[in-house]
Amino acid sequence: MKNFLAEAPLAPSARDVLLDAFDQGWHDPQKLTQGASKARALRQNSLESIAAGLGVHPTEIEVLGEPSLGHFLTIQGFIQPTSTIFYSSVDKKEIQAIARAWQSAVELPVDSSGQINPDALREAKADDLFALQGANAETGVVQNLGKLTERFLSQSKNGSICLDFTAVGCHQSLPATWDGAIFDSRSWRGPQGLGIVAIKNGSKWRNPLPHINSVKTPQSFSLPLLISSAVALESWTSDAERLRGLSRRLRDGIRSGISDCDIAGELEGSLPHVNSFSFLYVEGEELLRSLEKRGFLVDSGSACTAEDLQPSHVLAAMGILTHGNVRVTIHTETTEADIEELIGALVQSVEELRKQ
Amino acid sequence: MKEINCTGKRCPLPIIEASKAIKEMKGGESLVLISDDPATRIDLPAWSRMTGNDSHQIAENRYSITKKATN
Structure with a gap:
């Protein structure tokens, strides 16, 4: 069978490392054993590698065991009580659901080529949020991120920009201005079941989930998957x-x-x-x-x-x-x-x- | 005016049946397509763009289609 599906097998290097990672990375990094110490080192190395591959600082990376939770965490973490969410008619249904559940949201249309017109952002104001798709998974259409982010911030001085880069992966760099971004490890032939979220250091993001300690996200991801994802990203050309x-x-x-x-x-x-x-x-x-x-x-x-x-x-x-x-x-x-x-x-x- | 009832039929059958019917008509003649398939509302304008025939929604689940004039 010739595969033209969106999914593809793991990158060979990521597959090779995955089984070994289950052997080496089963310890709980939070504990004090030698194995835990090694697991912490593997986790840190993987985070640094992924951050370098995506062009962000390692402290800006969060990893999720439930990828689609990333859309909620990024958008809900930036939203202010007076915010309007700007999103597009071609966004993922998860994002559209978040926006439509919010008290104020504007759906931006696209033209026949799938592009959002920057002028559609003319009603944006301070503290609004722009959920912007880097590229569409169904059609491959890439948005003009530079023009759209520039236009949004000219209208919304304190606004937040949350990028959906799940289809883009490494095919395109993050734009100059962003606050949050979500990636899918599969876009660089890494394993499924792993969401990568980037939250810009110094941004006004707050963990929207009930929490007691200072962790930003639940930390309930699989370390072997993270290691495998980092190796896949390193080998992606x-x-x-x-x-x-x-x-x-x-x-x-x-x-x-x-x-x-x-x-x-x-x-x-x-x-x-x-x-x-x-x-x-x-x-x-x-x-x-x-x-x-x-x-x-x-x-x-x-x-x-x-x-x-x-x-x-x-x-x-x-x-x-x-x-x-x-x-x-x-x-x-x-x-x-x-x-x-x-x-x-x-x-x-x-x-x-x-x-x- | 001729009516084609495609109630209960899924994509692309309403478009296929409308297309077959319009082939038998003269330029400028119209028909009414009845379709409750949500895809028809989207696909009929696309079909018009691709074939040059005119179409528009006249009521819920009812569409008017006019065959393009021939020279």
């Missing part, structure tokens, strides 16, 4: 240009080989490895099955493949066709021949399904 070249070939091949296809976002304004295609008159679930029979695994944002049978809120916000959708993630291992084969399989599958 950018091959963005090669991935972008493969994405370009894929998009060109589909444009020329299949009629009536919507492609979400421009390649130059997107992550280099994420591609989203919607084929008119085709059912997404059938397309997934047809491709799997031909040996290709892809994701879909079509309603018929969603648990709640609702169309993708991201594609809907962009005005993109929501049925017949496939999301193709290109990985480091993907070759030019794989892309050619996938184009051929898509052409055949779409043609067959349209005839039915």
